[in-house]
Amino acid sequence: MRLYEFQAKRIFAKYGIPIPKGDIADSPFKAKKISEELGVPVAIKAQVLAGGRGLAGGIKFANNPEQTYQIANEMLGKKFKREIVKRLLIEEKIQIDKEYFAGITIDYQNRCPLLIASSKGGVDIESIAKEHPTEIAKQNIDLDVGLTDFQARRIAKKVGLRGKYMLSFSSILKSLYNIMLNYDASLVEVNPLALTRDRSFIAVDAKIILDEHASFRHQDFYSKIYNEFILKEDYEVRKNLAKKAGIPTYIELEGNIGIIADGAGSGMLTLDLIKELGGEVETYCELGGRTSPQLIEKAMKIVLSNENVTYLLINLIGGLNRMDEMAEGIISFITKNRNIIQKRGIEIIIRMTGTLEEKGREMLTKFGINTFDDIYDAIERIVKLSRGN
Amino acid sequence: MCILIDEKTRVIVQGITGRVGSFQTKIMLDYGTKVVAGVTPGKGGQKIYGVPIYDLVEEAVEENEADVAIGFVPAPFAADSALEAIEAGLRLVVITAEGVPIIDTIKVLRRAKQRGALVLGPDTAGLISPGRCKVGVHPHKFCIRGNIGVVSRSGSLSYEVLKSLTEAGIGQSTVVDLGGGPMWGLTYVDILKMFEEDDQTEAIVLLGEIGGMMEEEAAKYIHEMSKPIVALIVGRKAPEGERMGHASALVQYGRGTAKEKIKALEDAGAYIVKAPREIPNILKEIL
Numbered sequence: 048m049r050l051y052e053f054q055a056k057r058i059f060a061k062y063g064i065p066i067p068k069g070d071i072a073d074s075p076f077k078a079k080k081i082s083e084e085l086g087v088p089v090a091i092k093a094q095v096l097a098g099g100r101g102l103a104g105g106i107k108f109a110n111n112p113e114q115t116y117q118i119a120n121e122m123l124g125k126k127f128k129r130e131i132v133k134r135l136l137i138e139e140k141i142q143i144d145k146e147y148f149a150g151i152t153i154d155y156q157n158r159c160p161l162l163i164a165s166s167k168g169g170v171d172i173e174s175i176a177k178e179h180p181t182e183i184a185k186q187n188i189d190l191d192v193g194l195t196d197f198q199a200r201r202i203a204k205k206v207g208l209r210g211k212y213m214l215s216f217s218s219i220l221k222s223l224y225n226i227m228l229n230y231d232a233s234l235v236e237v238n239p240l241a242l243t244r245d246r247s248f249i250a251v252d253a254k255i256i257l258d259e260h261a262s263f264r265h266q267d268f269y270s271k272i273y274n275e276f277i278l279k280e281d282y283e284v285r286k287n288l289a290k291k292a293g294i295p296t297y298i299e300l301e302g303n304i305g306i307i308a309d310g311a312g313s314g315m316l317t318l319d320l321i322k323e324l325g326g327e328v329e330t331y332c333e334l335g336g337r338t339s340p341q342l343i344e345k346a347m348k349i350v351l352s353n354e355n356v357t358y359l360l361i362n363l364i365g366g367l368n369r370m371d372e373m374a375e376g377i378i379s380f381i382t383k384n385r386n387i388i389q390k391r392g393i394e395i396i397i398r399m400t401g402t403l404e405e406k407g408r409e410m411l412t413k414f415g416i417n418t419f420d421d422i423y424d425a426i427e428r429i430v431k432l433s434r435g436n
Numbered sequence: 437m438c439i440l441i442d443e444k445t446r447v448i449v450q451g452i453t454g455r456v457g458s459f460q461t462k463i464m465l466d467y468g469t470k471v472v473a474g475v476t477p478g479k480g481g482q483k484i485y486g487v488p489i490y491d492l493v494e495e496a497v498e499e500n501e502a503d504v505a506i507g508f509v510p511a512p513f514a515a516d517s518a519l520e521a522i523e524a525g526l527r528l529v530v531i532t533a534e535g536v537p538i539i540d541t542i543k544v545l546r547r548a549k550q551r552g553a554l555v556l557g558p559d560t561a562g563l564i565s566p567g568r569c570k571v572g573v574h575p576h577k578f579c580i581r582g583n584i585g586v587v588s589r590s591g592s593l594s595y596e597v598l599k600s601l602t603e604a605g606i607g608q609s610t611v612v613d614l615g616g617g618p619m620w621g622l623t624y625v626d627i628l629k630m631f632e633e634d635d636q637t638e639a640i641v642l643l644g645e646i647g648g649m650m651e652e653e654a655a656k657y658i659h660e661m662s663k664p665i666v667a668l669i670v671g672r673k674a675p676e677g678e679r680m681g682h683a684s685a686l687v688q689y690g691r692g693t694a695k696e697k698i699k700a701l702e703d704a705g706a707y708i709v710k711a712p713r714e715i716p717n718i719l720k721e722i723l
Contacts, residue, residue, distance in 0.1 A: 264537070310593065
């Protein structure tokens with residue numbers, strides 16, 4: 048889960064990483080007020096989670112409070128990909144002398160944390176790696192020992208820093224590592240980490256991606272963070288409902304078919320085959336291996352609450368999942384929602400096979416629903432229906 | 437033969453009294469797997485389906501020779517349970533839990549490397565050598581004994597493929613699910629090497645998906661292999677930047693795409709298919 052810049056910066060400040068002065072605005076008035084209080088030229092930054100914000104016009108500068116008001120007014124409510132800008136970060140504009148990159152992430156191949164730094168900050172690390180491969184300093188970290196002071200100093204030296212600059216840079220690196228450990232983050236990144244004209248380092252941007260699987264270790268923190276996510280669009284609300292229900296994956300695309308699958312691999316296969324046959328998928332919902340009757344019922348409810356979904360394909364190939372439990376959930380949903388199904392002309396196709404399939408199928412047949420055994424038959428059927436033939 | 441597990445394999449189930457653990461243990465026992473002991477802290481001394489339960493893995497190992505452990509333990513406790521199995525000297529440790537924190541996985545894999553233990557998973561359906569031994573949750577009605585090795589990153593995708601193979605009368609030597617990632621103990625390369633050396637395996641089906649670089653790594657090794665590989669990659673139509681259900685199935689910054697993986701595998705000489713039902717015909721042609 049990616050944090051907003053303002054959330055990440057709050058954590059940075061707590062760990063002693065210098066950040067620009069500023070505050071959050073959800074209206075042009077508030078933006079103007081912050082700008083007045085700061086009394087200097089400001090940066091106005093859209094708080095969105097999608098990448099490429101700068102290029103898409105999500106970062107602008109203003110010389111006075113009136114200009115701040117005007118820019119904030121234009122920026123709030125604007126869309127970046129599917130995301131609406133609801134908040135702006137108004138900060139003092141930093142006079143940058145040189146831009147560095149510092150980040151810590153997971154090295155999946157070597158199976159350890161990896162510290163990366165560069166003197167060519169300001170662009171994404173992929174571009175740095177491509178254009179200046181020799182200007183990247185790396186350090187694999189042994190979790191038993193942690194990031195040691197000397198390793199941090201060595202990295203600072205490798206990016207060309209000396210004296211007190213080396214020391215303050217390396218202490219920022221240590222903070223990044225501590226944040227990763229203490230918050231179970233899979234990425235903590237500062238880009239750019241600016242060396243200002245008055246010769247100090249400051250984190251102009253901040254990026255933290257949390258390993259949500261570790262949320263059980265940080266429950267208070269997570270509930271605070273969740274509360275700061277403002278849900279405006281219907282799809283955001285549905286996505287959030289799915290998350291709360293314990294549904295591992297809920298994604299909306301564009302079309303009229305909904306997919307509910309009980310595995311990521313079979314789910315992706317279903318998506319591929321439907322699209323390659325000419326069907327258009329609106330929702331991709333994957334239940335994982337820890338299902339229950341309640342879970343599939345909730346999944347059906349959330350997927351079908353999106354009125355673009357008229358054709359629902361439930362593809363079940365149970366290993367861990369029990370088909371008797373799946374049948375129970377499906378029957379319960381349909382019994383409670385007959386009216387809606389009829390009114391909207393919703394078609395539900397079920398493919399059921401795997402663990403306890405005889406029992407599940409028998410329950411559904413008794414209820415008056417036929418199931419498919421073969422995935423292709425089910426997919427061909429749903430694509431035909433969805434294309435009106 | 438087959439790889440990793442066979443008739444002689446002796447298995448310990450961790451979390452044997454839980455809802456999933458007990459249900460799956462019963463299925464494994466019925467299949468003929470030698471489940472010699474179970475572990476549930478606090479329930480030592482009891483029995484389930486005739487299998488003795490212990491509080492600690494080391495007690496279970498001491499009293500019943502065992503070489504493989506499978507855990508049906510919730511994600512927050514999965515790392516501890518795997519570390520316990522590694523500590524007790526088991527050869528292969530299977531982690532089924534989905535959603536194990538990445539830092540925990542790193543710790544487990546480090547320890548396994550130090551102790552020379554193999555780890556399958558996390559988030560794996562386990563493995564099965566049809567007709568011989570099953571350590572996992574594969575619906576075994578889709579499996580018959582034969583000479584095709586199957587390796588996947590997804591339980592459910594492998595079930596689809598097994599169904600196609602078995603319906604076409606094509607049996608399998610061993611079926612291994614590496615797990616949903618984004619970090620794995622055993623990798624494609626590890627399993628491919630074992631299949632390459634296994635005299636019962638004549639061809640291998642590799643099931644991959646978007647995200648990560650494991651298929652690309654596999655492709656490098658496939659160049660050196662003598663046995664034919666049939667590969668299926670899913671997530672071809674997945675949107676960029678979205679996690680598709682496995683922690684690893686995410687295309688980021690244009691890397692880890694299906695296109696790149698298919699190209700790497702094709703260049704290495706693998707036969708590429710788009711759907712499970714194409715696999716039996718190709719296998720019949722090449723064998």
